[in-house]
Amino acid sequence: MYNTPPSENITLEEFERLALARLSVLKEMEAYKLRHPNKTEKELLDKLNQLKLKHMKGTGLGSSGAAGSSREEDIRADLISHYVLRLAYCRTPELRKWFLAAEAELFRLKFGTYSPEEHEQFLAAHAPQYRPVPDDELGVVMGDIKQVSWTRVPELVSGRRVLLRGGWAYVSREALAPLVVAEFRTGVSKGLSEMARRWRQMFPAEEEQRLQPLVASLANRSLVADYSGVATRYGDVSAANLHQVSARHFPLCMSHLMTALHTERHLRHGGRQQLTLFLKGIGLPMEEALLFWRSEFAPRTTGEAFDKQYAYNIRHNYGREGKRTDYTAYNCPTIVGFSGGPGDHHGCPYRRLDETTLRAALGRLNCDERKVEEAVSKARAGHYQLACAAAFEGVHRVPEMDVGISAPLQYYAESRRVCAEREAAAAGGVPPATAGVDAAAAGPATAGNGGAQASAGPAGPTPGGAAARVGVKRPAEAVVGGTPGNA
Numbered sequence: 235m236y237n238t239p240p241s242e243n244i245t246l247e248e249f250e251r252l253a254l255a256r257l258s259v260l261k262e263m264e265a266y267k268l269r270h271p272n273k274t275e276k277e278l279l280d281k282l283n284q285l286k287l288k289h290m291k292g293t294g295l296g297s298s299g300a301a302g303s304s305r306e307e308d309i310r311a312d313l314i315s316h317y318v319l320r321l322a323y324c325r326t327p328e329l330r331k332w333f334l335a336a337e338a339e340l341f342r343l344k345f346g347t348y349s350p351e352e353h354e355q356f357l358a359a360h361a362p363q364y365r366p367v368p369d370d371e372l373g374v375v376m377g378d379i380k381q382v383s384w385t386r387v388p389e390l391v392s393g394r395r396v397l398l399r400g401g402w403a404y405v406s407r408e409a410l411a412p413l414v415v416a417e418f419r420t421g422v423s424k425g426l427s428e429m430a431r432r433w434r435q436m437f438p439a440e441e442e443q444r445l446q447p448l449v450a451s452l453a454n455r456s457l458v459a460d461y462s463g464v465a466t467r468y469g470d471v472s473a474a475n476l477h478q479v480s481a482r483h484f485p486l487c488m489s490h491l492m493t494a495l496h497t498e499r500h501l502r503h504g505g506r507q508q509l510t511l512f513l514k515g516i517g518l519p520m521e522e523a524l525l526f527w528r529s530e531f532a533p534r535t536t537g538e539a540f541d542k543q544y545a546y547n548i549r550h551n552y553g554r555e556g557k558r559t560d561y562t563a564y565n566c567p568t569i570v571g572f573s574g575g576p577g578d579h580h581g582c583p584y585r586r587l588d589e590t591t592l593r594a595a596l597g598r599l600n601c602d603e604r605k606v607e608e609a610v611s612k613a614r615a616g617h618y619q620l621a622c623a624a625a626f627e628g629v630h631r632v633p634e635m636d637v638g639i640s641a642p643l644q645y646y647a648e649s650r651r652v653c654a655e656r657e658a659a660a661a662g663g664v665p666p667a668t669a670g671v672d673a674a675a676a677g678p679a680t681a682g683n684g685g686a687q688a689s690a691g692p693a694g695p696t697p698g699g700a701a702a703r704v705g706v707k708r709p710a711e712a713v714v715g716g717t718p719g720n721a
Contacts, residue, residue, distance in 0.1 A: 330430070341415060467647070486596065
């Protein structure tokens, strides 16, 4: 129930591994719901089970029933991973809001798998203010269920789902889950706020220097593979072929910068930084970068002026000047956060471009029309990384990705991989694989029963006909405390 933080000692590796496993499930579940808003509860639960098998197998999270696992291991891993992420996401209102919504949805789906008997066991252990109605009492009140004054429990009265009698509200089992989830949210919200106030006190003095940076970085951690080696795998980029490579493999944010640069023969500082670091990341050597930028600027800037005004900054980005820092390409959250005025082209085009311009830009990338509309819709809703994922699918004609694009280097590397596999398959006379992006790492396509197991109570079939006959009651005026935890 997450009432008490885990007190045992764990290794730093386990600390990080459990947190990232849970974070992967939360992030991918969120993306799945956003891309498929009309999925049924069963389909959502099936997806959750698949994600748990994909990310949590071997961690002790949600793997009950698998060889070598136990219910105690699941509960332990569940508590540790929840509290590590609670530490990471307590620091700002935006982070708290996201974590609270993601955890509440995870709780809601798992609570929905309980049988009536398991509901009663769970409530007795974690929410005793909800009491099952004895059979003899149930027979008396069933004939009197009717609308009552809205001033008592308006959220239930509005749906005619409650009876007030003798200071108790009689609630059907169908209406129980939203009430328990609401209390779960309240408890976790209070816990996040308290943890935010005490954040710097949460770490042992001897571990402060190691744990604080790790926890603080979790909220911004990319959940995709490390693409820092893309320059080695596809090190065939030069000033001569850069426009050709751009047309085939660049994400829209970088393609947009390339187009603006070639059209205007200039980019402001923000655009130069964003594009230069990306070009460095894909393997364009510094000498080739200088040649490329000098040639693009040439109609407006002489070679001497370029060397005086711009060459130093390019060399600096490559770590050859100043502090000689090895700068890396920006990821999507950083790019989405960029702002600019008229004449600026950096930042995320899914955020900055109007819908007409965005459609035209995606059309120039030969994106499938259906995916263009999906990308525009996601951008309109503020889901810019999902919009980029939809565009990737439309440009490359691949199945749906599990999550949005997390970095321009990810888009580039996956584009190179998909095209290379298709070219190799065509040369060998073998049909290209139909699996989606990162299919090899996606894990099993179907979930086992273990994924549906609840971590703080036994899992079972979703209540059916019994929901109409069995209810629970709670004090009508009670302000319920405590923190319902993970079902």
